[in-house]
Amino acid sequence: MDSSSYKHYGVHDIDSRESLEKYFSDKPDMVFAEDSLIFPIENLTKTFTEGHIKGDILIDLSSGPTVHHLFAACEFFKHIIVLKMSDRCIMEVKRWVDERTGAFDWSHAAKLHVDIAGKSDLLQDKEGKVRSALQHIMKCDPEKENMMDPIVLPPADCVICFGLLEYICKNQDDYIRYLRKLSSLLKPGGHIIIIGALGVTYLNVGKDKFHGFSYDEDFARKALVGEGFVIDRCEVKKRTVVSDLVDYKAVIFIAAHKDK
Numbered sequence: 701m702d703s704s705s706y707k708h709y710g711v712h713d714i715d716s717r718e719s720l721e722k723y724f725s726d727k728p729d730m731v732f733a734e735d736s737l738i739f740p741i742e743n744l745t746k747t748f749t750e751g752h753i754k755g756d757i758l759i760d761l762s763s764g765p766t767v768h769h770l771f772a773a774c775e776f777f778k779h780i781i782v783l784k785m786s787d788r789c790i791m792e793v794k795r796w797v798d799e800r801t802g803a804f805d806w807s808h809a810a811k812l813h814v815d816i817a818g819k820s821d822l823l824q825d826k827e828g829k830v831r832s833a834l835q836h837i838m839k840c841d842p843e844k845e846n847m848m849d850p851i852v853l854p855p856a857d858c859v860i861c862f863g864l865l866e867y868i869c870k871n872q873d874d875y876i877r878y879l880r881k882l883s884s885l886l887k888p889g890g891h892i893i894i895i896g897a898l899g900v901t902y903l904n905v906g907k908d909k910f911h912g913f914s915y916d917e918d919f920a921r922k923a924l925v926g927e928g929f930v931i932d933r934c935e936v937k938k939r940t941v942v943s944d945l946v947d948y949k950a951v952i953f954i955a956a957h958k959d960k
Contacts, residue, residue, distance in 0.1 A: 708868070714764065716789045719763075720765060732943070735937065735951045740769050743935055745816050753893075755858065765784070767782075781836040855886060859886055859893070860892075861895070862895040862896075865913070875913065875915065879924070893953075894956075895954075898917060900947060902946065933954070936953075
């Protein structure tokens, strides 16, 4: 398939359930657990338990209907605001939050969180705490100057962006433009956490192939510094997965704070 015919996340709808099953489930044929589940959870747990990133409001703008990366955050923020670009993803997240029939099962992610944090005795309460925190799940349009127009969000203590920038960006200018929008959601001195796929050019979800913007660690670091951030943690894990569903080379975790 010619890359010009690839679909673009945010412009074309994505099969939200298929994306969860292929990239985030606990099925035996789901080969991405180390990169899409364990690596983010380990780094988020380390980052939050250090105690520097906490506060009243966390804003999450991530791809698909993922919520597992928020399990570590619910202990450190009073309110988590989840922004999604499609109604389909919003419905999928709300189905889980409301514990409705047919909701995606995130219990394997909850177990990973408590095991990594060394708090296995708290497993029973983990999903309930996350559900209680996710009471604001709203649609956004990153192309607008105010992506939540006409709603104006309160400034956040932290913004998380998981697996999104590489799929909504066409080039480096796009990446910096969207990074600037994420920065505008933060309080002075606020924190940003970006988890992404390096070197990706495509992503398969069901019958659809989506465009990926390929960038490397050096570019990500320079983009953040250029927008006034100080990098506090940067971890890169090279890909070991064998699959033609997606062609990323590595996954990156960056935590940074906005220089006052």
